[in-house]
Amino acid sequence: MGDSDRIPVGIIGASGYGGVQLVRLLLDHPRVEIAYLGGDSSAGRPYADLYPHLGHRFPQAVEPIDLDAIAARCEIVFLGLPHGLAYELVPGLLERGCRVFDLSADYRFQNLDDYTAAYSIDRRDREVAASAVYGLPELYRGRIEETRLVGCPGCYPTASLLALAPLLKQGLIDLETVVIDAKSGTSGSGRKAKIGMLLAEADSTVTAYGVAGHRHTPEIEQLCSELAGQEMRVQFTPHLMPMVRGMLATVYAKLRDPGLVREDLLTIYSVFYRSSPFVRVLPNGIYPQTKWAATTNSCYLGVEVDPRTGRAIVMSAIDNLIKGQSGQAIQCMNLAMGWEETLGLPLLGFYP
Amino acid sequence: MGDSDRIPVGIIGASGYGGVQLVRLLLDHPRVEIAYLGGDSSAGRPYADLYPHLGHRFPQAVEPIDLDAIAARCEIVFLGLPHGLAYELVPGLLERGCRVFDLSADYRFQNLDDYTAAYSIDRRDREVAASAVYGLPELYRGRIEETRLVGCPGCYPTASLLALAPLLKQGLIDLETVVIDAKSGTSGSGRKAKIGMLLAEADSTVTAYGVAGHRHTPEIEQLCSELAGQEMRVQFTPHLMPMVRGMLATVYAKLRDPGLVREDLLTIYSVFYRSSPFVRVLPNGIYPQTKWAATTNSCYLGVEVDPRTGRAIVMSAIDNLIKGQSGQAIQCMNLAMGWEETLGLPLLGFYP
Amino acid sequence: MGDSDRIPVGIIGASGYGGVQLVRLLLDHPRVEIAYLGGDSSAGRPYADLYPHLGHRFPQAVEPIDLDAIAARCEIVFLGLPHGLAYELVPGLLERGCRVFDLSADYRFQNLDDYTAAYSIDRRDREVAASAVYGLPELYRGRIEETRLVGCPGCYPTASLLALAPLLKQGLIDLETVVIDAKSGTSGSGRKAKIGMLLAEADSTVTAYGVAGHRHTPEIEQLCSELAGQEMRVQFTPHLMPMVRGMLATVYAKLRDPGLVREDLLTIYSVFYRSSPFVRVLPNGIYPQTKWAATTNSCYLGVEVDPRTGRAIVMSAIDNLIKGQSGQAIQCMNLAMGWEETLGLPLLGFYP
Amino acid sequence: MGDSDRIPVGIIGASGYGGVQLVRLLLDHPRVEIAYLGGDSSAGRPYADLYPHLGHRFPQAVEPIDLDAIAARCEIVFLGLPHGLAYELVPGLLERGCRVFDLSADYRFQNLDDYTAAYSIDRRDREVAASAVYGLPELYRGRIEETRLVGCPGCYPTASLLALAPLLKQGLIDLETVVIDAKSGTSGSGRKAKIGMLLAEADSTVTAYGVAGHRHTPEIEQLCSELAGQEMRVQFTPHLMPMVRGMLATVYAKLRDPGLVREDLLTIYSVFYRSSPFVRVLPNGIYPQTKWAATTNSCYLGVEVDPRTGRAIVMSAIDNLIKGQSGQAIQCMNLAMGWEETLGLPLLGFYP
Known part of the structure; x- marks a missing residue:
């Protein structure tokens, strides 16, 4: 052409x-x-x-x-x-x-x-x-x-929603129990000169910010509510990582059916994303590295169930600046x- | 002398x-x-x-x-x-x-x-x-x-327990709801030659490991149960950070009394640790950086309440190799x- | 196709x-x-x-x-x-x-x-x-x-030779005066489990190694000698950088003609590499970042002349694993x- | 007291x-x-x-x-x-x-x-x-x-002069041949909000700056000239490292006496600094890591001679913010x- x-x-x-x-x-x-x-x-x-x-x-x-x-x-x-x-x-x-x-x-x-x-x-x-x-x-x-x-x-809603969507759409979780602990590289804060984002400040350290009040929370909740079919809230806590790019969202939620096991969820996720070329559901026991997604438009999902607590733990890794x-x-x-x-x-x- | x-x-x-x-x-x-x-x-x-x-x-x-x-x-x-x-x-x-x-x-x-x-x-x-x-x-x-x-x-139980102890001792939280999302520098895995801990592998990336099965979980649960006065379980997920030293535990739990606010918890934490020279409860709205604790025996605690969800979020930062x-x-x-x-x-x- | x-x-x-x-x-x-x-x-x-x-x-x-x-x-x-x-x-x-x-x-x-x-x-x-x-x-x-x-x-000869070739081919420098101070990400040492390459060891630090005896020296000298048309030696010192990928070679050499200025060298370099699609000679006063070359097969060259000392300083940045x-x-x-x-x-x- | x-x-x-x-x-x-x-x-x-x-x-x-x-x-x-x-x-x-x-x-x-x-x-x-x-x-x-x-x-003159002083005071080197290739953590540029010092810009990359014109050059030359007993110039090139603190100066100079070996220089350096509690001359074949000096007032010196080229190579590591x-x-x-x-x-x- x-x-x-x-x-x-x-x-x-x-x-x-x-x-x-x-x-x-x-x-x-x-x-x-x-x-x-x-x-x-x-x-x-x-x-x-x-x-x-x-x-x-x-x-x-x-x-x-x-x-x-x-x-x-x-x-x-x-x-x-x-x-x-x-x-x-x-x-x-x-x-x-x-x-x-x-x-x-x-x-x-x-x-x-x-x-x-x-x-x-x-x-x-x-x-x-x-x-x-x-x-x-x-x-x-x-x-x-x-x-x-x-x-x-943007990055936080994308990583969070790709992790949560199959659980919400299928009605698998207790909506009161969703915790999203997100970890982002500092490029997410943009190319603006801020002291807190200097390498001297942000390297070799980890911290949370916007706890209980980050403005991406209502955006995430709007979409979660639509997926769940009812109003719901999430606990969303972003953290700053000492790295340039990449984001991991670790999502926790209690399963409604305590009999569900990891393999069930893996099947559900694989089916849910079977027509999504950029979503990679990882095999049994493999958890995503943000680096796998870096410089790509892909999202890597790792899925786990803790039979002791009845929680699903879903990890979602993307490049914050691309996907x-x-x-x-x-x-x-x-x-x-x-x-x-x-x-x-x-x-x-x-x-x- | x-x-x-x-x-x-x-x-x-x-x-x-x-x-x-x-x-x-x-x-x-x-x-x-x-x-x-x-x-x-x-x-x-x-x-x-x-x-x-x-x-x-x-x-x-x-x-x-x-x-x-x-x-x-x-x-x-x-x-x-x-x-x-x-x-x-x-x-x-x-x-x-x-x-x-x-x-x-x-x-x-x-x-x-x-x-x-x-x-x-x-x-x-x-x-x-x-x-x-x-x-x-x-x-x-x-x-x-x-x-x-x-x-x-070690580092994971120390960071987790210092964050949770006041809540558990005072009976302030619903014991079913404890999620500990922990972030550690790679020095925590010791001075052993492992491919996964090479700088080339572990830099510029974040990942979870030992999800739903890390062996520090029973140790943490043993102590939490003693503090709470009854058997309890926690959801503990360790993550690897692209940095040498430092650990942050972000702890989530639902408060039993929905009327508690951040200032209440700050008072409770300050009293609880008033005779502990190495624990620093941070003022209103300040969240800990792991770097503040690096090369020290101190633990910095940040305390937050989300009135929308009724959860306490406590952040605990230590030097994983010292405190x-x-x-x-x-x-x-x-x-x-x-x-x-x-x-x-x-x-x-x-x-x- | x-x-x-x-x-x-x-x-x-x-x-x-x-x-x-x-x-x-x-x-x-x-x-x-x-x-x-x-x-x-x-x-x-x-x-x-x-x-x-x-x-x-x-x-x-x-x-x-x-x-x-x-x-x-x-x-x-x-x-x-x-x-x-x-x-x-x-x-x-x-x-x-x-x-x-x-x-x-x-x-x-x-x-x-x-x-x-x-x-x-x-x-x-x-x-x-x-x-x-x-x-x-x-x-x-x-x-x-x-x-x-x-x-x-490999990476050291590539970065060094692309920086030196125009100077040597044109007979512009005193062959006794070549110093190559090279800086490499740790991925250059391969995916082998070595204590010295652990993130805990190699992050947040810089060190030289193989000083006066690195085995890439004879390889570089063989090619330099061929380009110069006579036997010559270089001072080559590799350094380990706290990063995964990327290499910078900073090359120093005394110019034979003290009247040469930066613009002369820029012209010489641009002509020398005019048919080389992967070599980018940077404009006046711009020095290369290794990150510009990361994940590419490109080599970025920055050229400087110090009129006070009569030296050319050429900086060459590549991705050590690709170019x-x-x-x-x-x-x-x-x-x-x-x-x-x-x-x-x-x-x-x-x-x- | x-x-x-x-x-x-x-x-x-x-x-x-x-x-x-x-x-x-x-x-x-x-x-x-x-x-x-x-x-x-x-x-x-x-x-x-x-x-x-x-x-x-x-x-x-x-x-x-x-x-x-x-x-x-x-x-x-x-x-x-x-x-x-x-x-x-x-x-x-x-x-x-x-x-x-x-x-x-x-x-x-x-x-x-x-x-x-x-x-x-x-x-x-x-x-x-x-x-x-x-x-x-x-x-x-x-x-x-x-x-x-x-x-x-400041940091550049300190690291450079401690490396050069014994050579200059003893008249051991050809004064025309001094090259100082210095590598600094980004904290050296201070706590000012600058785009170029953002973690997103300065991490995972290496670059030179101030080539052939950094304003610490005249300060270093003033002191070198005093030590050498005659006017002299140095080639000084600072580089930015992807780390917070630490500095390494790699110093090159041709020895006047081609018969000098590493052990000779080690003796000379040890004697020169015998009353200096903060200077550590490292044993044979050990080169300094900047991390060894981090958070200290110490300077670690590594000394090497290349018999092939007749050059001394001295490496000097300090904490840029302390020593x-x-x-x-x-x-x-x-x-x-x-x-x-x-x-x-x-x-x-x-x-x-």
Whole structure:
């Protein structure tokens, strides 16, 4: 296929880690070409000033954000902006005929009151928000194929929901007992200069944060409730790991049927994800390493049952910047465009 | 005080990380001197072959293990051997009049059947084992002061029990709901050549291991049951962190009284540990970093309540090799000898 | 192109890090398929026992080493064995008509006496050894295209020689003044259980090793001498970095012409490598990060001149396991087979 | 000794890593007490807001900078300010009778023109600057004992000069051939929020910076020239390591006498440093790990000779924040006060 057959895509907000993953992955995607890359703070500068290693492949400058110009050149637009900025641009992009894949939280909530509670931002674009689809392909493949606006979930909801979905959908667990203990590399906090994220601070240490109040909790609960078919709450505790990328969610829940054993759950998970090319249910007794998933769009799931306590323990490992962010958005694009789901997305990592 | 007033101590099994911490800490302890350092595999070699940085302070060779010679020279003996070796030597040391502080699991179980189940080792020294005291000074200070044999707990039980003790002693939680999600640096697995512990394997990754079956679970449950006054089980999941030293236990449990708030628990914890110089209950909203505890014998506790779910979340950070191993043994020695509890033990780390 | 058009390749010795990179890269290579994967110690076991994350893509078992069987199934054979084992197998493979790409040191020396001096192994296959080509495509592209046996250089010679070649070929430096200070991730020492490579030992520390006597020195000197057109020596000092993968060689040499400035060297380097798709000469004042090269077959070069001292300082960053090992072998295969040099080889990394 | 006998010391500028090391070390120093801790940006806040792990030992607030108040309360003042701020305060402190130990570059230059060239700051306090002593006790013990103003060298000059001093003082090397390849943990860049020092950027990577133009070069050259007895230049290249603390300088120089062997140099180094309690010359064939020096004021030196090239290779490992900063200042204080040189300073690290 010649380059002239490639679909032109745009990226708004490419200075952060989500943005650079998008650039990296889209440069190797066989069906698209990057026709526009824009941002506010870095407009006018060569993108290679921000990421010198890409200079030979992507010598372009960052452009200012101009919706008319973007829509004139791009069929598809990815937004890699911080929360609270995307919703100012998205309605205009949709009106101009673009398909939109937003990486922020702005279009992940069906109920904007929940968004406002979590992000302290008042919103009036209720109609647009209601038209958005939650971009977790393993759960909402059909909806994604039919929409023009996808709100792509981030790393914590992705890792948590892929671990919990089979249990919730099948009604296997006591909904009061869900504990999600999540561990993330520091790249999840973005490319912003913060003292707490300096290597000198964050290396050789582990800590929890946002305990009992992290703003991804309502997003996770919204989806869990939908899967379970009733309102439910989870105990979600994120932890910071001394590493760059990767996320592990260790999920605990009491099984309703104390007779279920590990092999039962493995069968249930394998069936549930049999059409999901990026989800790998690991064999008996193998637990995932986050490193297996690094630089890929894959999710590795390990499943265990403790017969002494009657709990299921499910471990879910992803690359927080790919399956937890940019790769997920591309996976959604592939589906929305009718392409093969795995197109241009790495399945295998580079171990060690 | 002259060196002639120092009490002679011996170390059996000093080739591992627990051993070298003991050597390091005892060299700076004002009331003792290392009179013997022995081991099997490295007998005859200078200790500095194993740890060159100590060569100028500790030029001695490793000696063979000879109980008569040890007892003739040492009043106090620390054992830093792998599980299943200490119990062959301890009765002989006690008979010869030594005080013994064992770092292995051999004397941590009041019921040897539990030990046998966890370690697959049959034991006949029931009388000696029954005379041992569990060396967690914050809970058993009085018993330690009166015994000649201490079985010192390792890192996972120490971090877990210091987090749980106030809740269990006060009867504040539903005993069915305890989840301990523990995160450890790789030094916890010792100085043995294992592929899985190579930097190339264990760096930049996180994984769980021993899920639903780690052998520290029965030890933790034995102590929890004693504190709670009834048999109970915990869900304990250890994880490997990409760092050398440090441990965080994140403990979850449902509160019996839904009206309890964070401030209540902080008061309860502060009172509970008011006479424990190594336990630091952190102020409102501060959660511990493992790095704060690194190279110290301190334990930092962070306490949180989630009013939405009714759970307490307690985070406990220690240095797995000091408060979780060697420092704890020295703390026990200080108590058993009637010395100040903090003697020769670091309280403050070197941040960052 | 259908799978039936793919060339069958074999890998002997795939249990190590070089091997698993080969498997990973060849699985995605569009012109080959892995028809055989063999080894001694792991024969009979599923390869996924060694690398579980590859299980879904490569479910095959490791086969025993049988030259007839290999040659019957494979046109091309890669050897990923430790030094001193390949030369027992290679003559047999060549006789049976296979093309051979050897990742060990066995076929890197034109003079086997140098090999014997460095590796203490006596060899009699002088004729075969003399027919081997040194597999550094940037220097010996033409020779590689015409041979059936390539001895692929490892990470230290690759990083060092790519930094030095333009200076040596153009006669720009005083040959007595070359200092190579190299920094490597620990994966370079392989997947062998060694205490010194444990994360607990090798993390958070830096050290030199093999000072004034590393066995890659004669290999580097052999090639430098060939490039310079006269016998020369280098000062080569490898250092261990607290990271998994990546290598930086910082090379120092006095310029013969004190009037040369940085811009002159940048031009010389750009011209020298203008036909080398994997070498990226960085712009003025940009120095390479090893992370830019990680998971790629690229080499990033930074060039500096110190007018105060008259020295050139050249920094060369590669992925030690790809451009420094497996990727280089595949690059050689691409050339030897007449395929595009970059086929199946990653050019761009996943930053951060 | 009662607390009333302790000498009151003040710290100006304690928000950074140098400052918190000073606080940590001085809290355990047996002859002083911290009577004042001040800073501009954090004045009024509890110091524990910056470093919560110290809260229980140091509950005081940061005070504003007021020279009269400081001098009224403190006999000794340490300054932990960025370069270019100390010299505004130091003359006032000296006039008011304080002894001053400055951790910045402001008083390290005998010739203020060199300072101005390196730091682009014009200075008029030539007389005060001329009275300052360079605070490297291993070289200038006598001068430090007799001064009231010490300009303490930082990590790069300390590691480099301790490696080079015996060679230069004895006239053993060709002065044109000195190459210093230095490797530093990222804490050396301080507790400032910079994108390049984020864990996500600086972990798992190695890079050079300041090549051929780092501003510590003139400081190192000033001292080298003094030691050599003639003007000389060095090639100094700093590198950033993916670790928090620790520094290794690998120093290369051609020996004038080609007959010198490693054992000769080891003898020379051992004699040179025989009265230096913090310098450890390692035995034959042992090279230093930076981790051995971590959390100590010690410097480990490894010495090698390459008979093939006639070069000496000396490796020098320190903790960049202690021997390379705060500990050095305390060592200077001990000498200036006539106390034992090692008082309150850690000699042994906590390996691993």
